[in-house]
Amino acid sequence: MEPTILTSTMAHVPGPVTVVTTVDASGRRWGFTASSFSSVSLEPPLVLVCLGRRASTHTAFTGVRHFLVNVLAHGQVGVARRFATSGIDRFAAGDMESCELGLPGLPVACVRVACSTHSVVDAGDxxxxxxxxxxTHVSGRIPLVYYNRSFSRPVPARAADDQRLSALHLAGW
Ligand SMILES: Cc1cc2nc3c(=O)[nH]c(=O)nc-3n(C[C@H](O)[C@H](O)[C@H](O)COP(=O)(O)O)c2cc1C
Incomplete structure (x- = not known):
């Protein structure tokens, strides 16, 4: 499988936009933008996020005992871009506050999920x-969505769309 085929296929799978944060033993804050956030298990309650092994944040995140997943709200595209930008101080904007478990978080996030590190699994790159x-904290704000390499927001499906799709399905599409 060509990597470009996989990435262009996965570009058509919508995902959340999160900023994952932590603090290391020296008190330094770390964070990166991630759309690979997912729930894993209810008992025990587990979630996951995938982090590239070459990322500048990799050593920090694979060594800490806690991290905070900030699920971004639809007005936070600038935050998503900043925490994906290399070589800058991602925290310089001053929009993080001490949140759950004392970790740096975004007060206007859609959702925050505070975690203790359960395990770190090697998975390719x-x-x-x-x-x-x-x-956890749920604000009720509308989430930001990453789809087709663009930032977007969810639009509720209308009954008319459902009927149109059902008609296409019946027609063999
Ligand atoms: C919308 C979006 C989603 C991303 N999702 C992930 C992800 O799930 N995992 C990951 O390792 N990097 C992801 N990235 C890239 C990282 O945010 C970051 O750019 C990368 O780790 C390189 O950062 P570095 O300068 O710290 O090495 C994403 C970037 C964007 C813009």
Whole structure:
């Protein structure tokens, strides 16, 4: 499988946009933008996020005991871009506050999920950070969505769309 075929295929799978943060033993804050956030297990309560092994944040995140997943709201495209930009101080904007477990978080995030590190699994060129959920916060804001390499927002499906899709399905599409 050509990597470009996989990436262009996965570009058509919508995903959340999160900023994952932590603090290392020296007190330094770390963070990166990730769309690979998913729930894993209810008992115990586990979630995951995948982090590239070559990322500047990899050593920090694979060594910490806690991390915070900030699921971005639809107005936070600038935050998503900043935490994906190399070679800058991603925290310089000053929009992070101490949140769950004392970790740096975004007060206007859609959702925050605070985790203790359950395990780190090697998976090809990424590491899977599996977190045990310790605390959550839900704001009710509309989430930001990443789809077709663009930032977007969810639009509720209309009954008319459902009927049109059903008709296509019946017609053999
Ligand atoms: C919308 C979006 C989603 C991303 N999702 C991930 C992800 O799930 N995992 C990951 O390792 N990097 C992801 N990245 C890339 C990282 O945010 C970051 O750019 C990369 O780790 C390189 O950063 P570095 O300068 O710290 O090495 C994503 C970037 C964007 C813009």
């Amino acid at each position: 990424h590491s899977i950070l599996i977190g045990r959920v310790e605390e």
